[in-house]
Amino acid sequence: MKSPKTELLNFVRKLTNSKDIFFNEKVVASEKKYGFVNAAHVNLMKAFKNIKNDIHVVLDLYYHMCSIEMTCEELSKSFLIFANDGVLPYNQENIISLSVSKRINATMQLCGLYDEAGQFAFKVGLPGKSGVGGGIVAIHPDLYCITTWSPKLNKKGNSYLGFKVLEEFTTITQSSIF
Secondary structure (H helix, E strand, C coil), X not given: CCCHHHHHHHHHHHHHCCCCCEECHHHHHHHHHHCHHHHHHHHHHHXXXXXXXXXXXXXXXXXXXXXXXXXXXXXXXXXXXXXXXXXXXXXXXXXXXXXXXXXXXXXXXHHCCHHHHHHHHHHCCCCEEECCCCEEEEEECCXXXXXXXXXXXXXXXXXXXXXHHHHHHHHHHCCCCC
């Protein structure tokens, strides 16, 4: 049986059709060193029996998930299934159902940029997901996926410039879903 980290990496490689995606172990170490809030959340969920697995295994997988190194193009490719109703565009393989794709897009719309999700919905108007490295990916269901990357984070922990670029992009192209 493969480890959860290996399965995760293989899944992302499948989504992107690229074997050149790896974990950044320096980011993993940093996440582990400063992940007190994440550890508290996992412990709280475990206390309420919402997590069955060992919390150290869960946290390790999460920290590795946060450390996947990709280009903007690879990140866009990994999220294209959410713009394409759960289907991989390069081979038409159905990875997730339309219903699951719809729910993931809705979840991204509601909380993909954490405390700034409402502002992102208001200003950008697309489901999106941000990462600790300064990346933001946004989905226009049935049309496209777009990714920005700029490491300067704002006070809410999202890419300052990436947010602005996506806001300008959907304003100019009039491609907000609202």
